[in-house]
Every structure is written in C-alpha cells, then in structure tokens.
Amino acid sequence: MGSRLVSSIVKDKVRSNPLVRPIELITDLKENYGLDIPYHVAWYGKESATKDLHGDEELSYAHLPWYVNVLKASNVGSHCVLDCGEDGSRFQRIFICFKASIDGFRWCRPMLFIDGTFVTNKYKGTLLGATAKNGNKEVFPFAFAIVSGETVDNWRWFLQRISEVLVDEGRQLTFISDRHGAIIDAVRTVFPASPHGFCLYHLKENLKKKYPHAVGSSFKDHILWLFCKLLYAPTVEEYQDTLKKLRDDGGSKIIDKFLADLPVQNFANAFFPGKRYGEDQNDGDDF
Template identity: 60%
Template structure:
C-alpha cells in the first residue's frame, strides 16, 4: 500500500491539506485547490514547494508533481508545504489609446473584463495559453531546442496575440517572419532569428514587436494550430495519461486553452507526442539486430534470438534471457509462470513472459519474447 502523502496548500491566511499519490497530476492538484479556494481559477495561480538546501521548486507540469512525490519518498517525509500565489500577467501596452490585442471595431478593451472578443472565457477564467504571449519578447532571446523550438513558440505567440505569421525565410539556419498584414495594412511587426554554429542554439537577432495593423483578435480557431503545436502541449500529459482519447484532447483544449482543434490534429498530435516521449517505434524495431549483437558481446551466456522472414526481412519474433537471470533461476523455487499480453501499438503482436518465484515470495523475471501471434 502506498504511504499517505499530504500537500499543505497555503493561500493568503488559509491552509488546506490535499492527499497526493504517485500518479497524481497537475490538473488533479489544481482542481482540488480551486474546489477549496473559491476565488482561484485553474491557470490563474502558480505553485511552489520547498526542498531542503534548495531554492523553491515550481509546480508547472505533471513531471514536477511526480518529482515532488519522489523527493518526499526519498527523504521519508509525508507532508510538503505548497505555496500558492496569483500570477501577475503582463497585459499588452496600449498604442495610441487603443488596446494592443483588440483593435477592431466592437472589440475595444473594457477595464471591467480581463478577456474580450470571440475567445472570451466565462467568469474571467484565465486560459493556460496566457503565458504564450511572452514567448517572443526581446533581441538576444535564446531557444535551446533550435529552429524547432523557435517555430513552435512563434506559432503559439501569434495564436495568443491574434495575428498570422508570414515566413520570408524558413530554413534550418535562419527564420525571418512578418505579420501577414504587412501588404494590406503595412504592419511593421517583424522577427529575424538565426542559428549560432558554436552551440547550436537559435537566437533572435532583430525584433520589431509592435503591430500597426487593425482588426487583430485572438480567435478560437487558428490555421497555425497544427498537430505539431498540439503535440508540444501534450508531451507532459502523455506521460501521466498515455491512454487519453483524441475526443478528450479536443475537449481539454477548448476548456483549458480556449481553442478549437480538429479531431485529426488531436489524434495525430497525440501520436507525435507519444513519439517524443517513448521514441519512434519503427526505429526501435530497426535497432533490434544491433541490440542482439550488443547483448551477446557484452553479456556472454545470454540467450538473445531475433527471427525475421528470410524473403522480406520482416520481423517475426524476438526472444531474450540475460545470463544473470538464467544463473539466478537456479536459486529460485522450481516454479515457472507463463503469461502474455497484447501489444497495442500499430505493429500489434504479443508480449510473452516467463517469470519465476524467489524464496522471499518475490517475482523473478527469467525470459521475455515478442511474437507476431
């Protein structure tokens, strides 16, 4: 049975305790906090917790929650203080007395509302995409992930700001983009970023971050909301809920991000996110021949067999039993349990396992096999 762990959530002068488990997610934690503190909304606050001899650690993803839980288990502590603070968002500056985000007729900013226009959230709710507005902000800004990270953040920034990007140069070493209304309205927004050959990072070389066009509004549907952008949002969620369905992803984006995405983008975005988290399945099968040779050369006495079709070279079956498992089985009880399960990736097949039983009643893995049927 898992030990009981409690998060003591502190907001203003009130403290509540929330039970945590090894599979607790960020959304679980945020939902419980909002149910206890009525004045809070999901996405409108930030959370930090303390680890001995370290500065405060942030809780922003499911992985952060998991790391916090494992840290408590490692220190054999069963309570943690989580400090809650309201986010201080930087709203766009006004230009010539007109709001930076909504310059079209009928979309003038009202001081009584935080959000306005087609994407207005109910009851002043703050969408999780609010932080996207700060993704492009100054000359010299660094993107460790190179051109891929820069393109993703540029698209998210444009979606949240309510305009479309037109690429003048879109290469691996250089990206130059401008507002799509450059020709029609003469908008001066422009960004130029390029690769640094020394470290492989992408840097913004020049940036004119002011729009002079009119009619910009952050809408629920955007042509720039591709499956790649969806996958970048889903990476952390896939780790905690790998069986999430595309229709649930569509609903989640609408509720938490104020964005409407197609079923296809949700499905393909999930597949791309799974590939980022777990790796490319087809590439893993291609590496099996190398893996067999590596096991037999570095771990003598092991049994590792790869069987492929002699004509098409297609995968048929794979068997492995490490030398240490074979030797250790001599000291186990004379019992062998055989079991199998379906493999639910696109290549299907079955995973078979032979498991023994140790003297202290523990399970002892002896051999594994992947077969087509």
C-alpha cells in the first residue's frame, strides 16, 4: 500500500488534527480499514496529506514578505516586522501585533504576561507571546513572534518591537513572567522603568522541587500556603512575620537558599514597586 493512497485516506484526519502522529494513523487504518502498513508509509502519507492541504512548508517561508505586505494593507495600523538576516535571504524571526490588539490594549490594564513555548513543526523554533487581560479578566492576545529560541537577543528584539507599538502609551507597564533569565535581561534592558513580577505558579513549582519526594504532600501544601501568604503580605512587618514562620516550618536552609536569588521586589507585594492589580500568575502560558 503506497503513501499516496494512505494520504488520500487520512487527509480528513490530518485536516482536523495537523499534529496527529504516524503511529496514530497506523492504529486508525488498522481499526477502521483492516490495513497493516509500516511506519515509513504512514509517515510519508501524512507528509503528503499535509502538503496537499497546507502547501509546502519550506516554500511557504518565501511567501512571508508577501504576507507581511498584505497584512499591513488589510489591517492598517498593524505592526509587523520580518527579519531575514543581513542579506535578506533567510528567515530569522517575525513579529506581529494586529491593529485590533493595539487598540484593544488601551482598554486593558497596563500589564503584559510574557512567555515562550516550543514550535513543534518540522522546522522547530519558539513562539514568544505577550498577552493582557480585558475588563472581564479574560486573556487578551496582544503580540507574538516566531524566533529561533528563548535567547537574550530574541527576547530583547521581541520587547523592542513591543516598545515601538507602545511608544505613545503613556502608562507605566508591568510585566509578569516565569523569570526566565533571558526575559529578566530583556525587560531590564528595554523597559528599565517597568516593574517585573515573577509568576506565582512557577515559583511554587520551583519551591516544591526543593523538598525530596519522600516528604508528604500535606507538608508541601502547608509550605506552599505559607509562601503564598508571604507573597500576598500587604506590609513589610507582616512579610517578616510570615517569613519567620516559613523558615521555622520549612527549614531555614532550604528557604534561605530558595529566596537568595529571588529579589523581593519581583515577587512580594509588600516590596513590589508597581501595580500588579491582583495578578500573580502568568496567563501568558495559555497562548
């Protein structure tokens, strides 16, 4: 059974789920058609179906300059930057912020949740995203970029493009992130006056890993509860009182080591220099 025939059979499945794996197609063909096919036939069949449905991925990169021009013409006011390297012959990265997002952000609190995630297609890469929250506390997509990875250069480039969009914003911007080293550097460099809060979810996960698996879940839950109380403490005095309790119950060596590289101005409400509007977790993870 050839890959072209497999392609014609699985095309609808690939259309509904572009990330379907060849092994899943093998199982589907066996269960629904009674067909036994080797892995390489399923793989080539999926590749063929994907190409028929969405075009050649490699050739699509050549269409990006056209796409950028059409985007700017049809979404006047959108900010789109395509970087093809010094000689302009090889795709490096692309930044997109639609006009609707620029206008809509004016009605959101001046706060951006930023994060990156892997691109799992054939050519890999990383998707960087910046999201806000609207008046209903719903995730509001603001800007995104496709880059090679979460490097300092790429994060600086991404935030510099955002600064170009928000040049006339006139409001102090607050950032929330997972404290990735490249993000910390980029925020400090591009937005030196902006407060930068660290995501509570990631901090809790990091603290949890400081204790061995043998430690009971109820103990870990208690320590995480105290840490949350530390973060939410409204005054310096309450912060100090809660910190003493956390060190007593969680072990001063573990807690002190965890907090040693965690500046209080980046996570504790009592020391945070800007406004967090009650937001402590990076909803940018949802993009």
